[in-house]
Amino acid sequence: MLCGIILLFFSCESTVKSQMTPIVYNTTATEELSPLQLEATPNYPVAAGQSVSLHCSALTMPASVTWSWQRLKNQTWEEVGTGRELTLTEPEQSGSYRCSAEALLSPKLKSSNHNVFIISMRATVGENLGIAAFVLSLLALIISLTVLGLGWQRLGDRLTASDTTVKGPEMQSKGDLPQTDDDGDVYINYTSTNQAYTDLDPTNVTGDNMYSDLS
Known part of the structure; x- marks a missing residue:
């Protein structure tokens, strides 16, 4: 009887120990790094x-x-x-x-x-110098064209004034001259004694030195 009780006790103890044994997992298997x-x-x-x-x-x-x-x-x-x-x-x-x-x-x-x-969107030193040179060239061209235009304008004004000075009196003098259709001789009766005009026809001479040939 006593032996049976002792055997039963040892069997129960072994069962409890087996239930309390921890489970060990394999931790050596890890996931590898892919490309x-x-x-x-x-x-x-x-x-x-x-x-x-x-x-x-x-x-x-x-x-x-x-x-x-x-x-x-x-x-x-x-x-x-x-x-x-x-x-x-x-x-x-x-x-x-x-x-x-x-x-x-x-x-x-x-x-x-x-x-x-x-x-890079920022201009380099060479690009800045190129831009500055282009701007200066453009300003110089504008100034040159402006000066050239003013010079031509002044020259035109001078030519216009010169034409007016030369042509004006000439036209006026031509207008004062008598216009005749006959290209022959023109006679003018004159005298220092203020006598009246006589016939300018040479065949009707009234006296010596009473007319003069102006041809």
């Missing part, structure tokens, strides 16, 4: 002041991943940022970029290269 994908928004050249956002992603990744960005400069990749996103706004930031990711139990992966173009 990286780099996306740019917008995916075209932009003007200075506009932003270009680069985003790095993967289809599968562990819980803990370290992200970083590199830029190609002088044939060398330089670290330029961390995180899954990188924002660029300046023309000096144009260039070739890539992202990389590294997990605890996965090898370090790198994305494909992506070229970013940010166009």
